[in-house]
Amino acid sequence: MATEQYKKEDHLLLAVDCIIFGFDGNRIKALLVKRNLEPGLGKWSLMGGFVKKTESVKDAATRVLNLLTGLTDVYMEELGSFGEVNRDPGGRVVSIAWYALIKINDYSEALMKEHQSKWFELDHLPVLLFDHGEMILQAKERLREKVSAHPAGFTLLPSKFTLQQLQGLYEAIYEKKMDKRNFTRRVLELGLLKKLEEKEKGTSRKGAYLYVFDKNKYDKLSKKGFRII
Amino acid sequence: MATEQYKKEDHLLLAVDCIIFGFDGNRIKALLVKRNLEPGLGKWSLMGGFVKKTESVKDAATRVLNLLTGLTDVYMEELGSFGEVNRDPGGRVVSIAWYALIKINDYSEALMKEHQSKWFELDHLPVLLFDHGEMILQAKERLREKVSAHPAGFTLLPSKFTLQQLQGLYEAIYEKKMDKRNFTRRVLELGLLKKLEEKEKGTSRKGAYLYVFDKNKYDKLSKKGFRII
DNA sequence: ATTAATAAGTGTAAAAAATACATTTATTAA
DNA sequence: TTAATAAATGTATTTTTTACACTTATTAAT
DSSP: OOOHHHHTSOOBEEEEEEEEEEEOSSSEEEEEEEOOSSSSTTOEEOEEEEOOTTSOHHHHHHHHHHHHHOOOSOEEEEEEEEOOTTSSTTSOEEEEEEEEEOOGGGSOHHHHHHHTEEEEEGGGOOOBSTTHHHHHHHHHHHHHHHHHHSGGGGGGSOSSEEHHHHHHHHHHHHTSOOOHHHHHHHHHHTTOEEEEEEEEOSSOSSOEEEEEEOHHHHHHHHHHOOOOO | OOOHHHHTSOOBEEEEEEEEEEEOSSSEEEEEEEOOSSSSTTOEEOEEEEOOTTSOHHHHHHHHHHHHHOOOSOEEEEEEEEOOTTSSTTSOEEEEEEEEEOOGGGSOHHHHHHHTEEEEEGGGOOOBSTTHHHHHHHHHHHHHHHHHHSGGGGGGSOSEEEHHHHHHHHHHHHTSOOOHHHHHHHHHHHTOEEEEEEEEOSSOSSOEEEEEEOHHHHHHHHHHOOOOO
């Protein structure tokens, strides 16, 4: 099947690793699993897997994410390759890291038991397998860049959310407090949100209006580019 | 050598492809070569090669770039992976694309003859091998994002350059005319440039002062981040 | 020596965007 | 009816960005 000239070239293992981010209303968290094979059996690690010959790299990442979370249609982007020769003591494995943004409640307690997985705050990460710590650091940085100009962050929130939840998310990602009036004005002026009649009554007597993200308006806006933060 | 569990996994070919950008004083160009193996023998393509077991992915990209240009210490960054199953009819090859920024005069006529290579303007690209056209498009977009906040673009210019050459570079990357006064003010206010006594006399009787990029000042600035354009 | 030609170099006013900041409002539990 | 609590809202100030045109230095031609 392969061209003659290709046969003499080195073949190696290609893996994907998924940095899965969630938002608990207060902090950004990453979902980690206890590794179930050697080397590094039992260590906390990112969810990963090998790319098969019959699937694209993206499909492999999607498959690995689905295997852990059961989720499909998840926001996911490539972070980049990690290709040091000795990064994996088990063999020559190049890994392509992907980051995914999921709604934290979509990942149930049951799944956490089943996979020996756990959400960790980004500044309380355990010792991690191989170069997975570096992957998470880079993904965190990439997430910041991403949400500054793209509405990716919305996928970390429930589909209906209050303005204060949205602000809380940006504050968590940028690790700094923002001014409520300025934030509200800016985000509403973008015209990406649709205000609902409905109110969220969990956190106050008055209740805060719920909003949804309006993908239509985003698609129009995104052509000429814009800045969220 | 490899762990037992890894052995049953699919092994595949991993390649690197280099998008090499240059600036001729007027337009951004990409350096392409005539492919010297099947499949696609004789087609215009990016310079590429397979990642060996004994080298990191980054080292492979560096090696491939050096093989074509003879250059070392070149500004190079990973663009991302291209991993569709059938992207290369010769076999299952995942490619990691890198973009490099070089001074166009560092690449001699002699090398162009030797490698059957040629500089192409980005809007006059020939038909390209596999997904290399898409790689170049993505790299062009990435270059824009990059130079808006990082001084990477300077590596496309000679080490001494005039303000109008620098402006010309940004105009080429963004494909739009900019105001000379505003551009000059902004770029000088950043404090990244050192003005020399020397003048460039090629393009005017008066002559334009030459500047050099001051890496020291950049390193200080880069911690808190800044915006060039 | 004077003039003509050419690109280099420079400043200011207006508009837009970002920031700093505090009070009123709606609701419910006591 | 009152107290408590978070939600909602506007304005003045500062900073940044944009728009815009004339003077200067130099040399080649006369």
